[in-house]
Amino acid sequence: MRRILDLRIVRWEFKVLYIAVAWIVGFVIVNALVAIDTPPLVVNLVNLVTLAGAFALGVRIFRGQGEPVDPPRPWWRMTAWPTLSRRLGILFIVVAALGVFSVAIALADVPSPRLEGMPALGTRVGGTLESAALAVLYLHSASRMKRLGITKPEQFPRPVRLG
Template sequence: MSIPAPRPPQVPKPPGTHFMVEPVRVRSVWLKVGYVVVWFLVARILLAQLISPDIPLVVYAIVGSVLDLGAIVLGARIFRSRHEDPLPPRPWWQLTGRPRAGFVIGGLISVGSLATYVSDLVNPDRVDVVLVIASLGINLAIAFAYVRSSVLLQRRTRA
């Protein structure tokens, strides 16, 4: 009969943290791309289900904006760059791990939003101009948040 090896002492968790689990962090570029593709497909499928003569276009636009904003906030919280520590939470204003990423994403959102705005104004009879302007405003605010996050990250790395 052998004597079992002694167990290492267990350090008790602080009060109120016994239900906490490790945070979910996505570091792989391919998983990030997959997240964006799945979000886009799921959001479009859900919105396609909402299109019917009984539901006003305003509801469609609001649901789409809420889905998009939720996906962006969730992505900003769980995505991490290769150079970031995965455990501590980011500051509330930080949307990307590196400044360049925020500038690129903000620029892409701006260009895409402006292109959609211009294409919608070319055919004003088939779109609601108020919704187009509201959507442009929301998208440009998101793009501004990404650019602002990158500017703050640059200041923090220089200090």
Template sequence: MRLLDVRIVRWYSKLAYVLGALAAGWVLRSSLNALGTPPVATVAIGQLFDLVAILYGARVFRGRREPVGPARPWWRMTAWAPAGWVIGLLAVFYVAVGVIAVFLPVEAVGAEASSGAASVASSVLSTVWFAVVAMLYLNSARRSTTAPSAEPTPNVKPTVR
């Protein structure tokens, strides 16, 4: 059985996948920190892992009335456009926060300055990561609203009495 032949349909299985991916990402980042990996490398490797987990989840998750057998189109991240809009706009919010974090001096918000260049590089990586996630989900939502539905609508006229 190939990894992309797996299908996750039930909500509790999807929740278990997401929680498992979060836990695995936390273990990966903690291990890298314990090994003395530079913070920027830890952020980059952790975000690459997260992106792979998101993309794999998008390939194997299936929504209600979505065909289980065939592979999803490459651009589809969610079963329904509203979910793509919500996740994409949430990622856009985090992009905005990241841009503010990169360009606003840390002292201006009353926080202590951290390690300077490494902190800025980590913020830039996070902002780019959220921009990629936003692009994936917003593109999926936009195309889902214009793509033909999987189930054709029957052309039945109501009977008038």
């Protein structure tokens, strides 16, 4: 496990690749469980754990431009800079709010052909709670970095473009 946490991903292309692979792995695992008739509660829990694990590992190994690469991040630090943490926190607040709306619709048992195929209530609740937890973590990270005076350097050197 220590070797995995020593890995660092700095380039955005590899960060996108990591996210895509993590999503595909989670998708394959969940669909394999569904294919073997695993109870929905177990499928939901495995889905939440794989997503949480992918986020936790990504937060530990991703590095921002200008951020020290070698030392491990403090447990509370979710991104390289407070601005990105704040933006991601707001994004997850929106996702959690949409989840609350989705749960309310499910609880109201509104009949609609548009709602056919929507995830089960447990999946909605789990996703909403996970989004809310991520919002709290990202906003806490932004707040703590700001309080500690961690700011993104004004200007990173721009690469020279030819043509």
